[in-house]
């Protein structure tokens with residue numbers, strides 16, 4: 272599979288890190304296209320204490336090692352592969368997804384690479400997971416979420432489960448990431464399953 276991972280400026284960079292780690296080590300995933308908005312990089316640097324650097328360095332610092340199958344893209348590069356429906360990408364995950372990016376996707380702005388790639392995912396009827404995060408929501412957020420769902424996206428709010436007994440934030444983020452990948456058609460052997 273080829274999957275796009277987009278990081279925007281909502282809180283929750285630890286979830287993006289967990290998702291990228293799982294995508295990188297999943298043998299069924301051949302290629303990952305990674306794109307972060309400028310605000311997404313800024314918030315991630317703050318939350319994960321990452322040093323400034325190039326896009327490649329950002330990916331490596333997020334992972335803690337050099338990426339093996341991840342291609343990084345500048346959010347301003349509207350000519351990147353993922354901007355076209357002809358590029359065979361099976362799913363796109365936006366984690367975390369800010370209310371700003373949710374609004375832009377919902378209203379078809381397609382100005383940045385993230386917005387365009389999400390627009391492409393919707394028009395090609397491909398999986399688009401939006402891990403939205405804000406609290407509390409205003410009615411604009413709520414209406415935009417409904418509109419995104421109606422357009423074909425899956426709203427995957429940053430609302431981790433608490434019944435899996437995750438002991439740390441990292442473990443909770445990892446299980447959240449496992450659920451994201453499961454929704455991309457990638458069952459996770461170590462994903463928690465409630466047994467009743």
Ligand SMILES: Cc1cc2nc3c(=O)[nH]c(=O)nc-3n(C[C@H](O)[C@H](O)[C@H](O)COP(=O)(O)O)c2cc1C
Nearest residue numbers: 279280281282308310311314369370371372404405
């Ligand atoms: C530390 C920090 C945390 C933020 N958390 C959120 C958040 O949880 N949800 C949100 O919608 N915006 C949040 N924002 C605001 C967004 O970063 C801002 O609206 C930005 O314009 C989003 O741009 P983007 O969607 O292009 O990444 C946060 C900003 C900062 C600096």
